[in-house]
Amino acid sequence: MKTFVLLHGAWHGGWCWREVASLLRARGHAVTTPTQTGLGERRHQFSAAITLETFVQDVVEHLEAEEIEDAILVGHSFGGLGISGAADRVPGRIRHLVYLDALVLRDGQAPFDIMPADVVAARRRLAAEQGGGLFIPIPPVSAFGVPEDHPLAPWMRRRMTPHPLSTYETPLRLRHPVGNGLPRTYIAAADPAYPALAAIQARLRAEPGWTWREIATGHNAMVTAPEALAEMLRGLS
Numbered sequence: 001m002k003t004f005v006l007l008h009g010a011w012h013g014g015w016c017w018r019e020v021a022s023l024l025r026a027r028g029h030a031v032t033t034p035t036q037t038g039l040g041e042r043r044h045q046f047s048a049a050i051t052l053e054t055f056v057q058d059v060v061e062h063l064e065a066e067e068i069e070d071a072i073l074v075g076h077s078f079g080g081l082g083i084s085g086a087a088d089r090v091p092g093r094i095r096h097l098v099y100l101d102a103l104v105l106r107d108g109q110a111p112f113d114i115m116p117a118d119v120v121a122a123r124r125r126l127a128a129e130q131g132g133g134l135f136i137p138i139p140p141v142s143a144f145g146v147p148e149d150h151p152l153a154p155w156m157r158r159r160m161t162p163h164p165l166s167t168y169e170t171p172l173r174l175r176h177p178v179g180n181g182l183p184r185t186y187i188a189a190a191d192p193a194y195p196a197l198a199a200i201q202a203r204l205r206a207e208p209g210w211t212w213r214e215i216a217t218g219h220n221a222m223v224t225a226p227e228a229l230a231e232m233l234r235g236l237s
Contacts, residue, residue: 002072003030003095004233006222007059009077009102010163011138013040016076016156019226020233027234034062036082043161048134051170052110056085063093072236074098076222077194078163081105081172087180096236097182100229101189101219104200107174111167119196127165135162145192145218152223185211185236187221187229194219 004024006017014033021031036055038046059082063071073094075083080102087094103111112120123136130137138160141153178184186204188197204210215232217225 001028001030002234002236003068003070004032005059005063005068005071005073006031006033007073007075007079007082008033008035008040009075009079010136010167011039011160012076013042013159013161015040015159016220017222020222020230023226023230024233027230029234032062032066032068034058036079038164039161040159046135046162046164048164048166050164050166052081052167052172053085053170055082055167056089056172059083059086060089063090069093070095072096072098072233074100074233075102076100077102077219078111078167081111084174084178085172087178087182088174088176091180091182094182097179097184098233098236099184099186100221101187101194101197103197104178104186104204105172106178108171110169110171112169113171114200115168115196116199123165123168131162131165134165136165136168137162141220144220144223145189145194146220146223150224156220156223179209183211183237184209185213187213187215187232189217189219189221190214191216192218 008016013035017033024031035042036058073083080099127136141156221229
C-alpha cells in the first residue's frame with residue numbers, strides 16, 4: 001500500500017481529485033486531498049493576508065496533523081509550489097514528489113516572475129476589474145483543457161472558486177534546492193499542452209534529477225483522464 005497526498009491547483013480544491021482518489025483507494029492505497037486556505041470548501045477563509053507561504057504551511061500542517069509518513073506528494077499546476085515548500089521543510093515525511101503539469105519555482109521567485117508577460121497582464125487586469133484587486137476570477141473550464149461540453153464541466157463550474165492574487169505575487173522561500181534531494185517526477189499534460197508552462201517545462205527537461213513523463217490529455221488530467229493518471233501514479237516507487 002502507498003500513501004498519496006494530492007494537492008490541487010489554482011481555483012480548485014481537494015474536490016477535483018474525486019475520481020483519481022476513488023480509483024487509488026479501490027486499489028488499497030491511502031489517499032488524502034487537502035484544500036488550500038481560501039479555496040474550495042475553505043473559501044470562507046479567504047483573506048488579503050493569504051500568501052504563498054500560507055499555501056506551503058497548509059501542506060506542512062496537513063502532513064503533520066494526519067501523521068503522514070512516506071508520502072507520494074502530488075502537486076497539480078499551482079500545487080507544485082506547495083509540494084516544493086513542504087519538501088523543503090519536512091522532507092522526512094515525503095517519499096516522492098510528483099509535479100503534474102505544475103509550476104516549479106526557485107527560491108525567491110514568485111509565480112508572476114516566471115509566467116508569460118501577457119498571462120500576467122491579463123490576470124492582473126481581471127483581478128482589478130472583477131476581483132477588487134484581491135482575487136483572480138474563475139476562468140472557463142476550457143482554460144484547463146476541459147471541453148465546455150465535457151460531462152464533468154458543470155461540476156467543475158459549480159466547485160471552482162476565485163483565487164487569491166497575492167499568492168501569484170509573493171515569493172516561494174526555499175532553504176534547499178527544489179525537491180530537497182527527494183525523487184521527483186514531472187508529468188506533462190501534452191494534449192493539448194498548457195502554454196503558460198512551456199518555458200518552465202523546457203527548462204526542467206534540460207535539468208538533471210528529473211524523471212519526465214507525459215500524459216495524452218489536457219491540463220486537468222485528473223478530470224479528463226483519471227484512469228490513466230491513477231495508473232501512472234500507482235506505478236511510481
